[in-house]
Amino acid sequence: MELQEILRFADEVVFSKTGKHLDDLQQAILRDTFQGKKYAKIAQDRNCSEGYVRSSACELWKILSEVLGENVTKTNVQSILERAKVYNFSPTIGSDNITVNNVNICPEKVRSHSPTQQPQQTPTETHIDLGDAPEIFSFYDRTTELATLENWIICDRTRLIALLGISGIGKTTLSLQLIEQIKTNFDYIIYRSLRFSPTLNATLTNLLQIFPHEADIPQHIETQISQVLNYLRQHRCLIIFDDLQMLFASGQLAGQYKTGYEDYQLFFKLIAEVNHHSCLLLNTWEKPREIAKLEKSNNYVRTFVLGSLGLAAKEILKERNLSDEDTWETLIDIYQGNPLWLELTASTIEDIFAGSVSDFLQCDAPILDESLQAQLDQQFQRLTQQEILVMTQLAKEGKPVALPDILKIVELSVSDLVNAMRSLGMRLLVEGKEEEKTTFFSLNTVIKEYVKSRYMR
Ligand SMILES: Nc1ncnc2c1ncn2[C@@H]1O[C@H](COP(=O)(O)OP(=O)(O)O)[C@@H](O)[C@H]1O
Ligand SMILES: [Mg+2]
Incomplete structure (x- = not known):
């Protein structure tokens, strides 16, 4: 079958689902895939990142799978398209019905692949509302982190992501850069910092004002949640809640909501469980407990731990007067x-x-600069007494220690120690390394120095 013919057919299929024609990259992916080219080569030829090509391809395979009712991949896309074309498959816009040899049928397979509700309207351009997001003046590297997040959001359609990282590691910066990279995939992009601990009611009222609405914004939290979920179904949205840790209580184990903020848990759970094609990204110092629970059983929930910027940090140092x-x-x-x-x-x-x-x-x-200490003070003020006790003991150790050895030196019950260790892990303050089926815990150099200077001198 002629390449142009298959491309035209693929374009019809995609148009029937999205209301948009194949873009240049999608056409190139199809053409080059038919010729057996690898994603890396396609990316090289088009002067873009492999991650970008990969996630665009995944997105395309997903659309084709949903319309054609078969699991389309890089290796079978050509044969599936050819077969569907031969059998006179005729995609109908916004409908699950397909026509084979002019007989209208509605296969179960196709129905089960389509989302429960189609977007009611497709805004022509992305609405971007970044609220009080900081302006990014320089951005270095994070290529793999961006590619992974893009893949999770665009290709895997992950609904709820916790972007976890210690203060200053670059969560805010990374999420804003991510917006730049993937914004064309969305109808709405919204960034809000929760640094002043808004109630869920206030947060949702604020969100609902962004979407087109005729009536007044509802007051009741149940109605607000259901309206927001409706919008997330009708439009493809990327919502970023930054500084989520501000909703968690101080002096308690990590990830516990302050009194009056518990309903956020239900909202996040619904975001994970209800069928929609939007994504909520949560930037936080502490892993929310419901995420830890949900990600065990729900593929649409994931955690990304942001670590060192690595050698790219040299670029930051180059901006300074250093020798x-x-x-x-x-x-x-x-x-x-x-x-x-x-x-x-x-x-x-x-x-x-x-x-x-x-x-x-x-x-x-x-050496810990005063403002670096102040940064860490904010994080340590949230710890329980038991966590501080564990941290001071770990700071004395010259090498990583296993849990039974920590138990010998801290005056805590096993349960209290296990809870404290788990909580410190959720705050990324303790590092654990597994060796021969035993986990050894330690503190990194900066945290160790901080604990010594604040609690031991
Ligand atoms: N990839 C990066 N390239 C350049 N600067 C960065 C990068 N990541 C973070 N920074 C800088 O580091 C500082 C802390 O980053 P930020 O995103 O605010 O961290 P977090 O949100 O995790 O606390 C900011 O001044 C930011 O400009
Ligand atoms: Mg931040």
Whole structure:
């Protein structure tokens, strides 16, 4: 069958589902896939990232699968399209009915693949409302992180993602960059920081004002939730709630909502369980408990732990007046590739060490700048007494220790210790490494120095 003929047919199929024709990239993916080209090569030819091509391809296979009622992949797409064309498959816009040899049928397979409700309207352009999001002036690397998140959101249609990371690691920056990368896939993109702990009622009222509405915004939380879910079904939306940790109580184990905020749990659960094609991304220092529970049984819920920026952090250091570039890697290692910690430390090196990184490293690093300490104070103020006790013991240890050894040195019951360790893990304050079926726990250099200076001197 002629390539052009199959492409035209694929275009009809996609149009029947999305109301949009194949874009340039989708056409290239189909054409090149038929010729056996790998995603990496397609990306290279088109001067874009492999992750981008991969997620566009996944999205395309998904649309084709849903309309044709078969699991379309890179390897079978050509034969499935050819077969469907030969059997005179005729996609009908917004309908599950297909025509084979002019007989109208509605196969179960196709029906079970289609979402319960089709978007009622397709806005022509993406509505972007970033609220009070900070402006990003420079952005380095995070290529794999962006590709993974893009894949999860666009291709796997993950509905609820927790972007977990210690303060300053770059969650806000990464999520705003992600918007830039994937915005054309959405009808609505909304960013809201929860730093002032808005109630769910306030948050949903705010969200509902963004979508087109004729009547007044409902007052009742149940009606608000159901209206928001309706919008998430009708439109493809990406909603980012930043600083989710502000909804969690201080002085309690990680991820417990403050009194009056518990209904967020139900909202997140519904986002995960109700059928829609939108995504809610939650940026947080602490892993929400319901996410930990939901992700065990629900494929649409995932956690992404954001770690070191790695050597790309050198670019941040280059923006400063620093010397001794050959020592920067050590500096990045000590400060865990945390962009904010490195920015704050770079200021100290500029101000006190005339920009000499090696002079700074000669001192007993890590030196914790006052503002870095203040950053960590905010996180440590949330810990329970038991967690502080564990942290001070771990700070004394020269090497990683296993749970039974910690039990010998802290005056805690096994249950209290296990709960404290789990909670510290959810806050990313303790590192655990598995060796020969035993987990060994330790603190990174900055956290260890902080605990020593705040609690042990
Ligand atoms: N990939 C990156 N490239 C450049 N700067 C970054 C990057 N990630 C974070 N930063 C910088 O580090 C600081 C902390 O980042 P931020 O996104 O606010 O962290 P978080 O939200 O995790 O607390 C900001 O000044 C930001 O500009
Ligand atoms: Mg942030």
